[in-house]
Amino acid sequence: xxxxxxxxxxxxxxxxxxxxxxxxxxxxxxxxxxxxxxxxxxxxxxxxxxxxxxxxxxxxxxxxxxxxxxxxxxxxxxxxxxxxxxxxxxxxxxxxxxxxxxxxxxxxxxxxxxxxxxxxxxxxxxxxxxxxxxxxxxxxxxxxxxxxxxxxxxxxxxxxxxxxxxxxxxxxxxxxxxxxxxxxxxxxxxxxxxxxxxxxxxxxxxxxxxxxxxxxxxxxxxxxxxxxxxxxxxxxxxxxxxxxxxxxxxxxxxxxxxxxxxxxxxxxxxxxxxxxxxxxxxxxxxxxxxxxxxxxxxxxxxxxxxxxxx
Numbered sequence: 001x002x003x004x005x006x007x008x009x010x011x012x013x014x015x016x017x018x019x020x021x022x023x024x025x026x027x028x029x030x031x032x033x034x035x036x037x038x039x040x041x042x043x044x045x046x047x048x049x050x051x052x053x054x055x056x057x058x059x060x061x062x063x064x065x066x067x068x069x070x071x072x073x074x075x076x077x078x079x080x081x082x083x084x085x086x087x088x089x090x091x092x093x094x095x096x097x098x099x100x101x102x103x104x105x106x107x108x109x110x111x112x113x114x115x116x117x118x119x120x121x122x123x124x125x126x127x128x129x130x131x132x133x134x135x136x137x138x139x140x141x142x143x144x145x146x147x148x149x150x151x152x153x154x155x156x157x158x159x160x161x162x163x164x165x166x167x168x169x170x171x172x173x174x175x176x177x178x179x180x181x182x183x184x185x186x187x188x189x190x191x192x193x194x195x196x197x198x199x200x201x202x203x204x205x206x207x208x209x210x211x212x213x214x215x216x217x218x219x220x221x222x223x224x225x226x227x228x229x230x231x232x233x234x235x236x237x238x239x240x241x242x243x244x245x246x247x248x249x250x251x252x253x254x255x256x257x258x259x260x261x262x263x264x265x266x267x268x269x270x271x272x273x274x275x276x277x278x279x280x281x282x283x284x285x286x287x288x289x290x291x292x293x294x295x296x297x298x299x300x301x302x303x304x305x306x307x308x309x310x
Contacts (some may be wrong), residue, residue: 007267009233030225040076045136050083053096062099084113085226116165133163138197145206156229160191184252216262
C-alpha cells in the first residue's frame with residue numbers, strides 16, 4: 001500500500017437478531033460511516049446471495065436485503081434486486097426464503113440476472129457475465145458469510161461470482177477447476193469487471209461447519225460493510241483467525257497485491273473486531289475437488305431446468 005492511499009473503511013455493527021428494531025439503523029450507519037452516498041435516481045443493483053431454495057440459511061437473510069432496499073428507496077434510488085442462482089430462478093429462491101412479500105411492499109420483485117456477455121480472462125478463456133449487472137450505475141453486494149466445501153470460507157468477493165449467468169458457474173468449475181488457481185483468478189477478474197460500490201455482509205447468523213448450502217447456523221451477531229470487498233473479507237478472515245495459506249481467494253489476492261488483502265489496509269469505523277468472539281466457529285477440514293465432474297454438471301443442469309418449470 002502506498003503512503004498516499006488511504007485505508008479502506010470497514011464497519012462492524014453488532015446485531016443480535018434479524019428481527020432487531022436496530023437493523024435499519026445498523027444498515028444506514030454501516031453505509032454512511034463508510035462514506036457511501038446515493039444520489040437521487042441512481043440505478044442500484046442489490047445483489048444478495050440467492051444460491052438455493054433448499055436451505056434459507058445458505059442465502060442472505062431477507063431482512064438484511066429488505067432493510068437495505070428501504071434505505072435506498074429513501075435515497076430516491078432506482079432499485080433492482082437480482083442474482084443468478086445455480087439452480088432455479090431468483091424469484092423461486094426469494095419466495096422459498098420468505099423475501100418476496102417484503103420486497104413487494106416496497107414495490108420491488110426479485111429478478112434473475114441475464115443477458116450474458118463474454119468477459120475475457122487473463123489466462124485466455126472467457127466467462128459469460130450479466131449485462132444486467134454491468135449496465136447498472138452501481139452494485140451493492142450483499143453476501144452471506146459461509147463456510148465452503150471448496151473455498152473453505154466465502155464472503156464478499158466470492159458473492160460476485162453470482163454475476164456469472166446461470167449454468168455457466170457450474171460449467172466454470174468443470175472448465176477451470178482442474179488447474180489450481182484458475183477459479184480464484186476468474187472470480188477476482190469477474191469482481192473487477194463490475195461497477196461495485198459497496199458490500200454489506202450478513203454475518204448475523206453465518207453458516208459454519210460446512211457449506212455453501214448444507215452447513216449449520218452460528219451466532220456471530222455481526223453486520224459488516226465496506227466499499228472494498230477484499231478489505232471486508234480480510235477483516236472477517238482475521239476475526240476467524242485464519243491465514244492466507246488456508247483461504248484460496250485470500251491467497252490469490254495476496255499474490256496479486258490487491259488493495260485490501262492486508263489487515264494494515266483496514267480502518268474500523270464503528271466497532272472494533274475485539275467486540276466479537278468467534279472462537280468456536282468451525283471451518284470444513286476436508287475439501288471437495290474444485291472441479292465438477294461432467295456427470296455432476298449434466299445432472300445439475302437437468303435439475304436446474306426442471307426447477308424452472310416446477
